[in-house]
Amino acid sequence: MSTGSAVPASLHRVSDVESLEAIIGRTPDMVMMKQLDALDDGCRRLLAASPIAGVGFRDLEGRPHTTLVGGVAGFVQVDSPQRISFDLPVDGPFPADRSGVSFVFLLPGIGETLRLNGSAAARSGRRLAVNVEEAYIHCARCVLRSDLWEDPQPGSTAQPVDGNGPLADPKVAEFLASAPFLVLSSQNAGGASDTSPRGDQRGFARILDDRTVAVPDRRGNQRADTFRNLLSDPRISAGVLVPGRADILHLSGTAFLTDDPALLARLAVGGTVPHAALIINVEQASLRTSETLRTARVWDHSAHVNGAAIPDMMVLAAKHLSTNRSGGTKAKATRLAVTPLGAFPDLARRLIDFGYRRQLRSEGYAVAPQKPLRHCSVRLVGRLPHGLRRTLQRLCRDVSSSFARWADTIEGTLAPDDRRAPREVRVVEVLHETADAVTLTLEDVSGALFEFRPGQFFTLIVQIDGRSVRRPYSASSVPRTARLTLTIKRIAGGRCSVYLNDTARADDRLRLLGPSGSFGVEDPATAGPELVLIAGGSGITPLMSIIRAVLAANAESRLTLLYGDRSDHRRRPPKYDGRTRARASRHGRRRSRPIATRSGPVQRPADAVLLHRWDLRRMSGETCQG
Template sequence: MEQTHRLEQTHRPDSVHRLSSAEEVEAVVGRPAAMITRKQISALDAGCREVLAFSPVAAFGYRDATGTARTTFVGGRPGFARVHSPKRFSFPLTGPAAAPGPASLFFLLPGVGEVLRVNGTASTLTSGETAVDVTEAYVHCAQAVIRSGLWEPPAPHRTAGPVAGDGPLTGPGVSDFLAAAPFLALTTWDTGNGSDTSPRGERQAAARVVDGRTLVLADRKGNRRADTLHNLLQDDRLSLAALVPGRSGVLHLHGRAAITDDAPLLESMALRGVPPHLALLIDVEYAEVRANDAVARARLWTPDGRTGQGEAPDMMALGGAHLAAGAADSGRVSGWSAKLITSIPGVSRLMRKAIDRAYVAGLRKEGYDDVRAPVTDRHREVPAEKPADSPLRPVRVREIRQETPTARTLVLEDADGTAEPFDFRPGQFFTLVTEIEGHPVRRAYSASSAPGGLRLEVTVKQVPGGLFSTHAHGSLRPGDRLAVRGPSGTFHAPDRAPGHLVLVAAGSGITPLMSMIRTHLADPASDGGIDLLYSSRGPEEIIFRDELSRMEKDHPGRLTVTHVLTCRDGRLDAEGIRRWVTGLPPSDSAHHYVCGPKALMATVHDVLQQLGVPQEFIHQERFTGGATAPAVAAQPQELRVERNGSLVGTTVVEPGQTLLDAALTAGLPMPYSCTVGNCGACRVRVRGGEVTRPEGTCLTPEQKADGHVLTCVSCPLSKVTLDLADPAAPGRN
């Protein structure tokens, strides 16, 4: 595909011919067909509400209290927009609030070409959410999405050349982002009470830099609505938000635009000799690349973020229904006919194929020789190498038990009523996933229940300043919903019950050991003994105190529990551990499991080694609480992922984003599990570049020295190359 990547600096708004009337625009663009304008409706019907229920993200154009034009992406999960009535919906807005006045949106469905456009009036509710009172809604054609290849696999990272002159487009990462952004949302206003946010797409870059202050957008053939062009004739202010597939950052820009038919400029943007019919020259006043929570949380380019075939609302049927309603309102018989035709089973699918062929044929005439219509079920394909994770499982809180003043057990069950058993090995952990204040939070907790039940129990110790533990102790209630991923971890009892279990725990380290105790005592094939040494601060801090006492009485000779209270006995030291271990019945096959603070585990390990216990019979669980990766890189950094020297894929890591988050957002097949630095499943080797290496993870000194990092808690400091060839050893023993 031929296309000029750098435009002449002489193409500025004051040096080219500008169109200044609707007649001039229509002479070039033409007028839209009647069916285009007839498909608008004035309220959200059932089909529109279904789109809002499925859409995880929308482009939103508005003006703030200062009158500044703004376009951004909002949402983050399906159904983020809350419908109050057919004429009103609301959603959370991060950033400057919308001033009362005209606003517009389009809702995206991952993997689907058409978008739902909604125009109306914005206001702010007492809850803080932004409300939109609907004036019109309609299905927009798929040409922008098809042109951009928005739902195709992310393209290799592209960078821009030097930008001439000063101005907003010379800001950090701006020109590189524009060089890689094939899709954008463009917002304009008229002088009345109207606003329009429309999708724009190109195969490579949707907008091209002229110099530090000037940007040019090609305006190619479409449905001839030309709302953007007519608005700019009345008010030349605009704003836009650009996307790069596989990245969670968004470029925000606003300025003033002129419409031009300057022949040399249009020729410079020709595709296979076919120039656009018009172009927009934008005098840029502001441009910045920022992380966008909505795009990051929506996971638009991952397989689990795509809308599957048969799940997505039928946009063709919805457009047909709107056309039928509009035709009926105009008194035309064709409205009844269209409604009848689109209601026939299978007709919508045939229309879908016909329209897609028409889209592609028309775009190829414009010079797009490598376009194809989105195929929704293509995004359900499993990668050649599936990521080493288990899918998220929706659960709800069935019950909360207060074990101690600072520890409570969450009893979880399937949220959808499927009643599938929770299968795991006693001692393994699950990652709990929820949203707190609009941000995804993940924390790993060991199961304290026995495996195989219809309910999963995890016990959460309150940690001062801990985000999830504070939420679990202060806000979580029965009926609330979470998600779990797992099980994970190699700290677990052997599949065949050992003859003797020796357990040492401190504080909340009892939780995985409690799962082992419950499982071992309930197994009729297991007749070996269990000895537990459990250290707590005081009697009121003994987690599972009553149950441990009851089980010890119910199973005399099989379970013995020795409590150490630091308020009475002092901390466990090597001598105390040695006395306890040597006082146990001798056993050559006993497995020793230790869970607690790092210093305690090191002491226990040394004592057991000195007593001649083989290393393979010593198992330790490191409770790190999760490491936090600091946002140290001020600029986006390129990430290259390889396997044995062969390229797997590339993407860009936004400031503050982890290597894992960026790779998963781009759909790369990365191994992972807990996502908080506890399990080691995401361990890979750095082949080039520098990354942060947080403390408090499960990496051993040898692994660190060998160049391994945990992608879930590491951020890039430069361009980075990772190698997936090395086995991601669990890091828990």
């Protein structure tokens, strides 16, 4: 049976940084702070243990290439903290002088990878020297998704592909259908190179027609180097691997990113869709035997790297972050938060692995039971009294064991972040709360209820001028009902908030992702008899959902809300206008009294705060709605 062409003619292309960040998110400061500009002792130890790396570059004609280098552990020679050298494959191309070169170093049996970016410095025969410009640890998610280092599984059967393009070759199609892992290489307009790993279930790189492959992009470190590079230079190359095989599939062509919902739905895992997909227009595809793969013995478990002989890579990443002296107050706080990880490596590893498992479960992957945690080893720096040292060590072991029990208890009960296919919703009502805030009441077109925890947010997907724009907005309604309310504050220059405030109408159709977020109340029925809630500005919105849910579960609850805003008229708290006051008065359930106000120019930080206290005792959920 032929697959024919499956590329939608109107496939949306992400073409600017704003649209990219609306999908992927902005790169967190923490991610960039763990990057080094020279190799430290930890990086050198990893290079000494790595037998193989994916490398990307452009040849003398500017054609993109991704291939494998190495064959034995320590194949890279560290000439200095900012220069390495190695041998290129005998039968392969080589990069142009001073052009970008990038690596992803694999350590068989280990989830994390080491990534290096730099430029070609000198070449003698097949020996290439590279100046190191960036070095950082890459997380293990793609390796875990792909089961790269597990026992090889039987290959999948590929469907025939019509046409005469490079993907119509049955051997190429079969290889892609069996492959769970690949590395992608790209460059930006300035020639800086990046090589990035991708891993997923077998056959995740989906053939759409004889010249097109779709590669799902799931949650990662949000650097998004590949996608940022493609915005200025669409040329790309890839090296595709199948565990147990000694050949590599080389692909090259051009690529772009899309968030087309119909295509993403086809790439779902366990009903959970990726947030985007990379579309590669393949110009060349060649399947070749790799001497590097054969000699490196990466599929032989007996040759895998001994994890105890190398630094824990995520603890090493935390060390790199903690020694980064860039940034201001936020950067200092980040360094302070991660510094203790180096003292408790086993506990840190348990936390990191738990985070991996939680995320993979939320993405729809089946996750095997977690292995028990060994006692935490402690590195205590400096001279301490013997009794204090032993006390601290016992405390660390207790913390480690407690965390292990906690993780095992909640492992199977965590509510996943919603990464499923967007649901289509209809706008039922548009309520202009103030001059710069609007509340949308939404219904699922399928009639499904909205399940979420009070305090969580949803992501609206809105088409604006032909572009898909995503923005998160907190729910202000009660969970498990047929209607969801989202209150949207107008942000000066904000594309989505301005658009919705000005143009949203009843019967409009939108798409919705979520719920997401960890803020809120797990069980409103057990929230307690009295709660104090504090909010400022539009932060009132998620608290409205909490207030309604708590009072719906326990009408005797007493809630005190302290609210701060910059003015007492133009930006009143959503739902607390005259209509709501009148309704509350009729029910006799609510009293509202401002306890501190100030108008005029702001003189001190405290002057900007307007405090309102509402005695919400016995106020019903219905009373809150306006």
